[in-house]
Amino acid sequence: MKKEDFLFEPSINTRDDVYELISWWKKDKVRNAKVMVIGAGALGNEVLKNLALLNIGNILIVDYDTIEFSNLSRSLLFRENDANNNALKCSIAAERVKDLNPEVKVMSLNADINNGIGLGVFRRMDAIIGCLDNRLARLSINRACYKLRKPWIDGAIENLAGQSTVYVPGKSCYECDLTEREKKMIRRAQACMNVANRSIVRGRIPTTPISASIIGAIQAQEALKIIHNYDEKSKEAYFETLKSKIFRYEGKTIDIGVYELEDIKEDCDSHYYYDEIIEANELSHNTTVGELIEWAQKTFNESEPEIPLQQQFIYELIQDKSENRISVRLPESKVREYIETNNLRTDFNEEVYLKGYHYLTIDFPFKELTLKEVGIAPLEIILIEIEGAKKYVELTGDSNYLNFK
Ligand SMILES: [Zn+2]
Incomplete structure (x- = not known):
């Protein structure tokens, strides 16, 4: 050719x-x-x-x-x-x-x-x-x-x-x-x-x-x-x-x-929309709980903002047989690994009970922990409940987290 x-x-x-x-x-x-x-x-x-x-x-x-x-x-x-x-x-x-x-x-x-x-x-x-x-x-x-x-x-x-x-x-x-x-x-x-x-x-x-x-x-x-x-x-x-x-x-x-597909139903937990997302460049997963609460107080002029957590934050594990109490600082998704690594189930029937928080509020005792440490993912959009309203706040300070190479 x-x-x-x-x-x-x-x-x-x-x-x-x-x-x-x-x-x-x-x-x-x-x-x-x-x-x-x-x-x-x-x-x-x-x-x-x-x-x-x-x-x-x-x-x-x-x-x-x-x-x-x-x-x-x-x-x-x-x-x-x-x-x-x-x-x-x-x-x-x-x-x-x-x-x-x-x-x-x-x-x-x-x-x-x-x-x-x-x-x-x-x-x-x-x-x-x-x-x-x-x-x-x-x-x-x-x-x-x-x-x-x-x-x-x-x-x-x-x-x-x-x-x-x-x-x-x-x-x-x-x-x-x-x-x-x-x-x-x-x-x-x-x-x-x-x-x-x-x-x-x-x-x-x-x-x-x-x-x-x-x-x-x-x-x-x-x-x-x-x-x-x-x-x-x-x-x-x-x-x-x-x-x-x-x-x-x-x-x-x-x-x-x-x-x-069939039409959607009226009563379904998925049908929940986060409209009007607030981009907060000053917040990231390295922000502490205390800083986040202060930010919410100032931004929304609300003295007691409440932040529901997607997963519980666990502060204590209790072994049922010995009633032994172990202090931890873990999001719920990390508990299983912790129990296994530390052999907290002494036998197959041993139950380990969890004590934790579902909300971050002004009464949350571990305000020095970062959002990451309480189990909030980078770039998360956090729901903040203030008097009569819900605000959806993105950890926009994490923008660099997405890094394609
Ligand atoms: Zn649905």
């Missing part, structure tokens, strides 16, 4: 030049997009692979798990050595995404979505993708996204089957779709989460790389649509989306369908 034969080829200098041949593709929108992928298991691996190849500019990976040998059969980003090293899923996934496409920026957070990710992180994302294996984590994402009126893309797989949905606050809701039995299972998981074994919370569902790649691809595709955000009036493109719909795939029988 002569050199001239290539003259009419488009010039391909960056990886996404080729996508510009797609009429509706907006390179800048894709390159500037921030997408959060929650869960880096089988589904997460597939979603991340697609996002990396699509040149999605900024990818945030959230997971708290380590890589086990059993993950290798369904996770193209992980290697045997990662399992041998007990490496963190989020860090290895970030490394491999960067390896797949050095043009994208990545950040990983080794955190539990139920209490470790501030709402301000959600707020800064263009698309939020749940790649989870348990209902409690899905419920946490649903509630966070409702508060901010942001859609989120759910995916679930089992065996050769899978499904994906885009929940849109005000129109569709993960919590509304739950059955009473499922809600009961979530409550049990919630009770177990902090003091018992995490494996109770985690599902044990047999999955395949086939359903993971099909559903992961659908989720990445929906993220691409949300990033472009074309509506019916747009001349460039109009997409049918999975907003308030469910895509179902059953590989055994090759049944594929898209169905409308």
Whole structure:
């Protein structure tokens, strides 16, 4: 072939030049997009692979798990050595995404979505993708996204089957779709989460790389649509989306369908909106409780502001058999680890009772502790209750916390 034969080829200098041949593709929108992928298991691996190849500019990976040998059969980003090293899923996934496409920026957070990710992180994302294996984590994402009126893309797989949905606050809701039995299972998981074994919370569902790649691809595709955000009036493109719909795939029988979700219910704990968020540059997760209370007193001219905590702050553990009391300063999510490390359960039947605070008030005795130490995540949006009103205050001083590389 002569050199001239290539003259009419488009010039391909960056990886996404080729996508510009797609009429509706907006390179800048894709390159500037921030997408959060929650869960880096089988589904997460597939979603991340697609996002990396699509040149999605900024990818945030959230997971708290380590890589086990059993993950290798369904996770193209992980290697045997990662399992041998007990490496963190989020860090290895970030490394491999960067390896797949050095043009994208990545950040990983080794955190539990139920209490470790501030709402301000959600707020800064263009698309939020749940790649989870348990209902409690899905419920946490649903509630966070409702508060901010942001859609989120759910995916679930089992065996050769899978499904994906885009929940849109005000129109569709993960919590509304739950059955009473499922809600009961979530409550049990919630009770177990902090003091018992995490494996109770985690599902044990047999999955395949086939359903993971099909559903992961659908989720990445929906993220691409949300990033472009074309509506019916747009001349460039109009997409049918999975907003308030469910895509179902059953590989055994090759049944594929898209169905409308049921309408939302009236009485549901997820339907709670944080409108009018106050950005407080002077507050961060390193602010002390005392400073926060003073700030609220001054800002809202209120002598007794009350700040409800998402998770209890524990100051005492009581062993039931010996009635031995141990002083601690821990958010509830760290108690389980503390009990295990210090062998506080002398035998299997030993119960350890927790004493703690649900609110930060002027009477809170540990005002020298930082917000991080009482269990408030960086970039959190804190609810402050003052006489007859609720204020939503972001720890905007944590803005540098999001750092894609
Ligand atoms: Zn609902």
